[in-house]
Amino acid sequence: MKILPKHSLKAWVERLRATHRVVAPRETYGQYIFEEIENADDLVLDYHSSVLPPKKYLLPPREDLFAFNAKTMEMSPLIEEIQPTVIMALHTCDLHAITLLDKIQGTGHTDQHYQARRRKTTLVSIECLKPCMDHAFCKSMGTLAVPEGFDVHLTDLGDRYAVEIGSEQGEQLIEGLSLFWEPVEADYDRANQVMAGKWPNFDYRLDCDVTDLPDLLAASQDSALWDEVGDTCLACGQCTKVCPTCYCFDVLDEIDLKLEHGKRVRVWDSCLIEKFAVVAGGHNFRSSQARRLRHRFLRKGKYQYESYGLLGCVGCGRCALSCPAHITPIGLLNTLAQRRRPATEEASSRS
């Protein structure tokens, strides 16, 4: 652990800006967005959830894959060399989300486009000491603590930050800087006090244990709730755009008017959009909105866990906040849990 006095934060950020692009939450019209900061004064560490998660810096909404000449068949990959980037003040849920993205993009065929961005990206996270918004349920999802995944992690101790280093990349961000002090015993006491005090500030909001989620969803595949909620879903795909762990994409060709020079690009896509699973000829393997909604929830709470050993939801609550139909994961999962409970109790009383 190191100590960074709060009055030295701006000086540190300015030092980082000399060598890195620094991306951090900035306030815009009362909302917070991750954006490159041009002045250390723009930095906000105490923010409620950002509109879009930081995944946009690793998997941009639109990304070039390769350039081509359709006449000569020349093709060249367009793997963007980004400048070294520090993403500042990540909440712990977003850090968990990036851990999941790392695993997915690095499993099987490695996505070089993601890797090129990820290699140049250093993550500075901040300990969440109080809920960032009403919809957050990070404590239930086990994402309120970050044992790993960060390069540098800050904890607000009042007039100073406790600074933990999680990697060599993180080490380099503070190396040789006299801004960082060695902690004294009182700093450790204060850090422990702050950590002990944070947990009661958060509620458990899921009516079942997070480890039961895959089973709950498996048992709820035929629940009538999917139809009930599917009827209200507007299929706008907003939830997937704001989700820090959604990564599905569509692939498109863009070509000039001479039909010669072009690019193949990928753009964010959403499994809630009707055409997502339609194959050539028009058959839709996920034909109703209820089934598309169910797919999204089972993917987050069951399939991702089965494939990667990590749940696909980190409890950030952005989807709930952004949903124009007021569909919330907590509301939906808790209803499934409640509906399952009487049935189970009834079954066990019969046996």
Place this chain on the structure above:
Amino acid sequence: MTTLLRETLTNSSIYMPTPARIVEVEQFTAVEKWFHLELPSGFTIAHKPGQFVEVSILGIGEAPISICSSPARSNGSFELCVRRVGKLTDALHRLDVGSMIAVRGPFGHGFPIDRFHGKDIIFIAGGLGLAPLRSLITEVLDERGKYGRVALLYGARTPNDFLFPADLAAWADREDVECHVTVDRPSEGWEGPVGVITTLLPKVKFPARNTVVAIVGPPVMYRFVLDELLAAGIAEGNIWLSFERQMKCGVGKCGHCQMHHIYTCQQGPVLSYAEVKNLEEALS
């Protein structure tokens, strides 16, 4: 030195295809064409029966198409049978011999041919499903001695919709292959069976315990065929099906082909009934 087509996936970007030249074309039906493609010198496809490639026409896009030639007969060249059904396939149908396209792959798991050795085999193809199955059928027939009895059941909409007519004639002529075809709607002069593909099943009497079945066809066909095969006592793990899904990337990233926890492009497209029987989205 020979470069495997899939090695190119790791060189720069997994989304970069390799050029391929159309060297032969045959029009099978009003909407289905067969293409013989050649890779650049030094490249080989090295696929397994049942695998697919992502086919690109630069400026139009990309679509997954099953390889219909057998691995033994492919090398620097391979074959595709394509139905004109969307933007990419429409553009592909307009290309002539000599035109260039581009391909990535091969992707996914093909048929587990080692598990077919020593067994009786029933191939069941519906419509365009004969294309991916042809890569397996020719592979099996090329090494005929490794297998027991072999039957092919093939259903098409009309007699004019039969694909690979030369192959069908050659297979029908062989004494070591039972060939049965049926059509949904007969045309004038058709004297063969009329009816859905399940009507052909009683024509083959194989010992259930030693039989493997490979099925490729339209989604609607699977449930009916499966019911009959299971009723006949074929083991769930001996029934292999190929699944068509929208596959934008082929490498388990884009999410389009996911059915439950399975990325069809990687863990499929060929899966056994035992693996999918509880996956509602696989069979409906």
